[in-house]
Amino acid sequence: xxxxxxxxxxxxxxxxxxxxxxxxxxxxxxxxxxxxxxxxxxxxxxxxxxxxxxxxxxxxxxxxxxxxxxxxxxxxxxxxxxxxxxxxxxxxxxxxxxxxxxxxxxxxxxxxxxxxxxxxxxxxxxxxxxxxxxxxxxxxxxxxxxxxxxxxxxxxxxxxxxxxx
Numbered sequence: 826x827x828x829x830x831x832x833x834x835x836x837x838x839x840x841x842x843x844x845x846x847x848x849x850x851x852x853x854x855x856x857x858x859x860x861x862x863x864x865x866x867x868x869x870x871x872x873x874x875x876x877x878x879x880x881x882x883x884x885x886x887x888x889x890x891x892x893x894x895x896x897x898x899x900x901x902x903x904x905x906x907x908x909x910x911x912x913x914x915x916x917x918x919x920x921x922x923x924x925x926x927x928x929x930x931x932x933x934x935x936x937x938x939x940x941x942x943x944x945x946x947x948x949x950x951x952x953x954x955x956x957x958x959x960x961x962x963x964x965x966x967x968x969x970x971x972x973x974x975x976x977x978x979x980x981x982x983x984x985x986x987x988x989x990x
Contacts, residue, residue, distance in 0.1 A: 836969035840938075840962070849971045853986040854964035859900065860942040861959065862951035866931030873954045874934075877901045877910045884933035885912035889919040899936045901958040908958070912936075964988070 838853065863871070863883075874880050877899065887896040896917055901908045914933050918924050921941055928935035928942075929950055935942065945951040967986055969975070975983070 848968045850966040852988045856961040857938045857964045858961045859959045861955045863934045864931040885914040886933045886935045887917035
């Protein structure tokens with residue numbers, strides 16, 4: 826076990842698509858994709874959206890990003906053209922587990938990475954929509970400052986977490 830704080834490192838784990846210039850990112854997981862899904866109960870009363878624009882007619886469950894203080898803007902892409910959609914709904918929360926619970930209860934549509942929703946979709950508890958608008962993206966990365974000399978203990982941690990296909 827390496828106590829990163831004791832080692833004096835400002836390190837963390839985040840999705841790998843955007844790192845600061847002075848940081849090193851080490852891939853620690855496979856590619857992910859966003860999944861938009863709702864419970865079968867939700868779709869008894871609502872038609873599935875065919876495009877991200879259709880989300881304006883749905884009750885969407887928002888994830889509040891603690892680092893931004895604002896809800897996550899749902900990101901889509903088709904034919905290399907990005908599309909961001911600010912969705913509305915009756916429930917906003919910063920806890921992804923509570924958001925999944927709300928979706929499972931039929932309270933609305935949710936948009937989270939596949940590692941959160943995949944098992945529920947595979948088990949039939951949630952129905953995926955807009956899959957063709959959600960391409961894969963770089964998964965989780967460990968990041969740390971490039972300007973610091975790493976200790977052998979930290980190097981062991983990095984090597985142990987490093988993802989390979």
